[in-house]
Amino acid sequence: MAEIQLKNISKRWGSFVGVQNFDLTIADKEFLVLLGPSGCGKTTTMRMIAGLEDVTEGEITIDGRTVNDLNPKDRDVAMVFQSYALYPNLDVYENIRFPLKVRKIDPSTHDERVKRAAEMVELTDFMHRRPAELSGGQRQRVALARAIVREPNVFLMDEPLSNLDAKLRVSTRHQIKNLSHELQVTTIYVTHDQIEAMTLADRVVVMSNGVVQQVGTPTDIYDRPANTFVASFIGSPAMNLLEGEISGGTFTGQNVSISGLSSKLESNVTLGFRAEDATLDPNGTSSAPLYSLELLGDATIATLKLGGTIASVRAGKEYRAEIGDHTAVHIPPEVCHLFDATTGERLD
């Protein structure tokens, strides 16, 4: 059981703000992902929870106990880093066993615990290899097993997949998802990869410049981004954003006109729509030249020039056209997201 509360925590180095007023309760057994671009404060937040970085302001509690002044080793958290941090001269078995020795856990339990952790990450056949004799994926699994073997209250994972090649990332991601289901331990996972965030998280925290932009389930964040930063960070391709104005329920801008929108708004807005929500429809209301075409196998992404903006539309896998061809596009009003043109905040 481990509920973590971040009570308005901030981190400053001199006048530089790394993390500002982060306020969130992470439920027991929750898998929370901190997502954002490089330098947005994800690792700093995690290091404050681990006790590797002082908190400038605010309070962190784990199960109701304030841990601000507690040593990392007394917080009952296990960390997995992007660099596996294994001991090169110890074999897999001894690497996994290491935290049990350090914590002076009853030696008669070690063998069973190490074997169980190794089995969970499918390392049973590699117990007597040294790290240099393992692939990157296997090394990361040793690091995972070394965290699991401690049976901690909290897992903190900092970009654990980023040193792996694309295929291994996917299989290790599945393994982490499966492990987390099995272990039911509160986990905070840092990544800048939105696919990892969407596939692993119970809730995602999107950060930018040290500030939380939105907290929600992957579906919330995808379907109702709180602002244009989140809208353009989540989703591949990114959400299309068009500058324009709305009046009497009609948006006009970037050579596009869309009717049937909220008639309450009379202002400059940013209109967003996702590639899969628009169609290349011969009866579409707007026409635009094709800028590029990407064949993905299961679909084709057509990129159009809408006024001064490039926008992507997902078309069928058979779709073909020449660059420069004019294509009609249909953007139904019900798929549109509206944001304040100045602040970027969601309006509807």
Ligand SMILES: Nc1ncnc2c1ncn2[C@@H]1O[C@H](COP(=O)(O)OP(=O)(O)OP(=O)(O)O)[C@@H](O)[C@H]1O
């Ligand atoms: N010890 C430090 N002194 C001063 N600034 C720091 C220190 N550690 C981190 N920062 C700054 O704080 C900001 C947040 O860093 P942090 O490592 O948390 O970002 P991140 O989101 O994890 O990025 P990445 O994905 O690149 O790891 C960055 O601008 C970074 O340069």
